[in-house]
Amino acid sequence: MTREDNRSRPATDRVGTICRALRRAIIEQALEPGAKLPEDALGERFGVSRTIARHALGQLAAEGLVELRRNRIAVVATPSWQEARDAFDIRIELERLVVRQLAGRLTKTQIAELHAHVDAEDEARNGPDAISIRLATEFHILLASMTESPILIRYVSEIAYRCCLTLSLFSRPHSSECAINEHRLLIDALAKGDADAVMSLMHHHLDSVASRALVAQTRPRGRDIMDILAPYAEPPADSLPARATARDRRLHRRQPACKVHTV
Amino acid sequence: MTREDNRSRPATDRVGTICRALRRAIIEQALEPGAKLPEDALGERFGVSRTIARHALGQLAAEGLVELRRNRIAVVATPSWQEARDAFDIRIELERLVVRQLAGRLTKTQIAELHAHVDAEDEARNGPDAISIRLATEFHILLASMTESPILIRYVSEIAYRCCLTLSLFSRPHSSECAINEHRLLIDALAKGDADAVMSLMHHHLDSVASRALVAQTRPRGRDIMDILAPYAEPPADSLPARATARDRRLHRRQPACKVHTV
């Protein structure tokens, strides 16, 4: 009993409040990648001291949503194209695991809940993009939460947020949200209970979301200047020697050609 | 360049230092699950103020290695049996992804590095358990780091630490480290380049580690007292009502019978 109180009633969990608020602002693109997050400002906005704001930023940095640079203002993270690709790859595996655990095990109530959520997505279809994106992301988190596995829930949420963040970087408007029907298909397959089928569905669903967003390889708005200029800079001879090679190999393997030519 | 400095030379990254130290202490079982981590003590030990120690604890809590309870002393996390099982399930998927990306793509140098690591494991074979366990875990992290994918590296490290933590809870001494040969097999298969084969190997490797640790279901040393006594206490009639059912279903599905009978 006494233990439960900690979780159900977050008492005065101000750090968590700020985290949630920022997370949401980020996935709704109210805060674009690169946006500055000064501790003072956050503290003032949420009525807390810098200490708390700072702690919250630390948490979000651990989740990969914000970037913390020493002695500099924290900013909303700007994942590279490669990181985005990696994130989606991981996400696919994790969510396959989710549906594998869930297939054929959902209660009627849960299925109704899922359908209700997709209905909400449908309604938001013509509303602002930000809401659609958030709802789509939350669908996946809702799914994960039904596994009742705290670890899985956390990882899926985290990676979903990160993917969401990359969408705001690379995806062109309206490109990411033709997926509502795929959500319905997922629910149906889950109810039916064929684990392999659902896993495959989820795989393709996420794959196509990633493709729509990433294959196009639109000019990475707001991308970090150092990365953008990397291919142009002459190697200063003392830059990372061996380690870079492996990375470069991967970059070339996966990232066809048109890296920053559009700039 | 300037950016790299942040990562390569941690400047005066005291939070990170404390995190690393604690992580290591935890996986070497110098700090057992449930061990108290008072901010003062940490601060004093590492020559910093509580502020820093506190921040470090926050990070570790985000990683699931320590438990933070409001107004109470932080403790090393004590994952439940179910959480352990979940962690391993996730780990399997993530590490399958690792070897899938790595199969046939490792340089000779990297393969040598891996072999060297396993040699070290071999040497530590008769040493203290703690070292063996740490080395075994670090093998997997080394593998992950060769993907050069920061996100994947982080997730694998995190989950590997968590699994390591559960081993110290559930595994009986010496039960977890007959796996050195499996590491060698993995390396060979990676060098050979058959992705499917390596994935399968990794799957079985982790599965058997998990089984050795979890199937036996040894008396959960140091487990949370409330959980241990739960099956004995008479239901006080007002205990958690509906939510528990879904969870319980899962618990019974996966966790055969002998929950705490050995106590």
Place this chain on the structure above:
DNA sequence: GGCATCACTATTGCATGCACTTTGATGATG
């Protein structure tokens, strides 16, 4: 003697203050 209560101590929660770093603007200089 057993049990509830209370006070005390250990420890966290959080804000504030000061030192240091970065940034960017301003003015000096060639």
Place this chain on the structure above:
DNA sequence: CATCATCAAAGTGCATGCAATAGTGATGCC
């Protein structure tokens, strides 16, 4: 006029101090 040094403003890094809370042992009551 372009370039560089200087300096103030803004912001972070971190320690410390005070209030609040949980744990613990002592006290008194039944």
